[in-house]
Amino acid sequence: MKPILEVQHLTKEFKIGAKQERYLSLRDALAKPFRKKDKEASTFLALDDINFNVGAGESIGIIGRNGAGKSTLLKILSRITPPSSGKIVCRGRVASLLEVGTGFHPELSGRENVYMNGSILGMRKAEINKHFDSIVDFSGVEKFLDTPLKRYSSGMQLRLAFSVAAFLEPEILIIDEVLAVGDAEFQKKCLNKMKDVSMNEGRTVLFVSHDMNAIKTLSNTAILLDGGKIVKNDKVGEVIPLYLNRIQLTNNWNRPEKTAAPHFTNVSIVIKDHQPQLKLEVTFTVKSDVKMNKAFVAFNISSNTGTMIGQAIPNLDPFIDVSFSEQTFATEIEITGFIPGTFLVSAWIGPHYSETYDWQKDIVGFNIVDSPQPGRVYPHASEQGNIVPFSKMINS
Amino acid sequence: MTEYEIKAKNKFSFGLAELIQYRELFYFFTWRDVKVKYKQAALGILWAILQPLIMMLMFTLIFSKALKVSSDGIPYPVFAISGLLIWNIFSNGLMNSANSMVNNANIIKKIYFPRLIIPMSAILTALVDFLFALTIYVAILIYYHQGVDFTKLFIYLPLSILITVVTTFGLGSFLAALNVKYRDFQYLLPFMIQFLLFANPVLYSAKAFTNPIINTIMKANPIASAIQLCRSVFTGQEVDWQGVAIGSSVAIVLFFIGIYTFRKTESYFADLA
Structure with a gap:
């Protein structure tokens, strides 16, 4: 069987120091021809020739230090930003959770937000209807369903948001560090749900976390990124110690x-x-x-x-x-x-x-x-x- | 199973298949915007009716009572509202859609869906307001015992709305794309809209123009065509079909330029917004 995701020579380049990239105003564009040429903008490779395949049903943890390129990789996989070169072949419906509660609006009620958020995440209205009771049940906020979201505590908002996401049914699920939400009890519930999704429902899951315990629990394979390159793509047990060793490297500053x-x-x-x-x-x-x-x-x-x-x-x-x-x-x-x-x-x-x-x-x-x-x-x-x-x- | 590629530059397309696939999002974005817009207001959705009503009264006072502007032989309030209805779709739709990408930046940065849905829904929101505003229109027609040609009503009115929406969509998606990169348009737009209100025959008759150059410009102006069509339902005036044809062609050209610009630049919105 062909892999569900094929990442080939993926590269993402950001210009740094280039003024027109940062400060976006018409004035700059108009003044450009008259200005002395800026120093050649230096480029920064957030991702540098990344290659890997993901088989259907695999669950992969992506780890690395801050700035290693994890979030950029997820953003390209979720089609939020395009790569500079290289490509990804996807063979399935992708849903990404780069944040819990995307599209939540404070003025809308909990019920309305479930529909809004669900449809932004790619659920059909019929699907939301089907899961509505389970979503509300999972979140534990049924009493406040018709209250505007702005009156919710932040914990309640997160619980509602995660509950919607938990009932997504894509073939490929992409998750960025969203486990660290809510109270301990709810977290445990989420972790179990995630485990269920990745292990029992046979869904392909890619997720980023700094929490090695969560990575160990949820995935069998891990990819370690550093400086935009893959350092290791192997069994979780092999990759995690390598990551921790790298973190130790920053212990000495000159x-x-x-x-x-x-x-x-x-x-x-x-x-x-x-x-x-x-x-x-x-x-x-x-x-x-x-x-x-x-x-x-x-x-x-x-x-x-x-x-x-x-x-x-x-x-x-x-x-x-x-x-x-x-x-x-x-x-x-x-x-x-x-x-x-x-x-x-x-x-x-x-x-x-x-x-x-x-x-x-x-x-x-x-x-x-x-x-x-x-x-x-x-x-x-x-x-x-x-x-x-x-x-x-x-x-x- | 769907198979697709994520690459640096995909071949250009209008992405119609994807828009159909995500069609429910049109509804949800429009629904959200309408809901949120009137949620904190005590009068709620009534404002969708009150706003054009107040505008109409205001302009009647100034243009009809004070300045004695000619209104092609129909009562000025009927004249004004038939222009204002079309104008409001255009101006509100343009405002909404031009700012839509920036307003939804937090969503754009976190999730993928066809981006065109955002400026399109922003215009649909203006259309919902229009539907509510139609009720005062009917009320005013009854009040003034204004005769209506029903065959014209069911052909001219939809046609004028269509021309307006197509134009608004072209300009709106064009400005939405530019606004992501250059926020200057956010500040420029209110002036543009104000200028266009007075440059279009919304509050005065198109016959007021005598300069042949201006008349040619007006022929190419899709909004002027739309207003003319909308009005002729009540005035019974002959429609200048040549003008409407030119106006519609301009609308279609604007539509494609807008979508093209938008689609060309949309993949970088998340990096820029």
Whole structure:
């Protein structure tokens, strides 16, 4: 049997620095002939000669760091944006879920939104009618069906949205990181539904996730992307360790440019111990070619989606004095109960909280794989916070 | 099983088969826009009737009472409303469709469906308003005991609507495509529409033009043809069929230019919007 999807030499190029690509106004177009020629715009390959086949009924996880090209690949597969070269042969109806609740309108009622969203996702009215009760049942918002969506809590909106999507019946389903929605109970329900879709209904599923647990549960094959290229396309068990190893690579940062003022030249980070009591060992080197006042450091930890989690200040008194020299310091940060995912660390140094010598944002990162709750099978959602406070039953 | 290819440049087509496949989306987009438009208004859909009514009263006051503009021998309100009905399909449809791609950018960036559905539905929304506005039209005809030629009514009126919709669709999809890339059109359009309102024989008789050059331009103007057709149902005036033929041809040309431009550029909308 022919593969249901054939991706051949797929390449997507973006121009960067080209002004007419970014700032779109008629003025630019009119002024163009009169302007000195801009520097040749540099191009950026979001996808670089991607080749793979997907057999009918296969379930494939697409993983990679931010900026690896995952979302671009999904966008081309869902025909939202065209490739620059190469092609994809599709042999089936594709439905894509790049976002939950596409086309939801706050003024329309829940019922109306089910129809609107369903039809945008490619369902026929008859199909929506057929599944309507199941959709509402799955979402658990039947009491508010005739209430405008703007009065829904965001959780309720997501549940309704996912429920519509759950009843799509395409041959190929494309999903981008939409599992991380709703409360834990609902997430479990979604994960089960997805498992059902990919394993039992024999549908072809391609999905992107940063959650390795979800990838392990839902797919048998995984594709690891990095820098727009396929690094590995193999069994999930083979690909995931490779991905995690690559993430570790960002643990060491060296300053790219030179400066005389007090600054970090190197920051590196290592995870020690196990969940839920992890330790980060941060080693940093500070250099100054000028006289500097004693300084202290702070490390900000944020999730890779940009949520700030906390600031660690290893020593409140300015303790670093490296005028005309370079020194290395080691610090230890305890982090308790972080959810699995990628986290980024920014480093700050200064003599006073109101004065900064150097501030390097998101320069090193670490990846947490295991849940802080041993035995938890359903995924954590960053919507519920990035930290899982330690909790236990007292009166059992 | 459907088999298709996703490539950098697909061969040009109007994509009719796909439009038919996704036909239900026309209904849903139109339905959504109509619903949302009047949802927060206490008077709701009544506004679709009130808006042209107020416009008609306003223009009657200015053009008929104050300026004594000739209205081809029929009561000025009947004259004005028969022009305004067609005009409103055009102006609202053009406004809606020109801004439609930008307004629906969040959907375009997340899901695929034939993009033409968006500007087309935007015009259908204006047509729904028109259907409601027809009720005042009937009311005014009764009020003024205006005789109606029914054979003309069932041929001329649909024909004039068709010409208007085809023209609006051509210009609308053209502007929608340009607007994605150059938002300037969003700001330019209200002026264009205002200018066109006064440049078209909506509020005054086309006979007011005596300059032969302007008369030639008016012949090529599909909206003027549509208004003329719509009016002749009530005035019993002879229709200048040569003018209508020219106007219709212009409408068809605009239609194809609009779709062509739109289809040529639509694949990059998601990157630009």
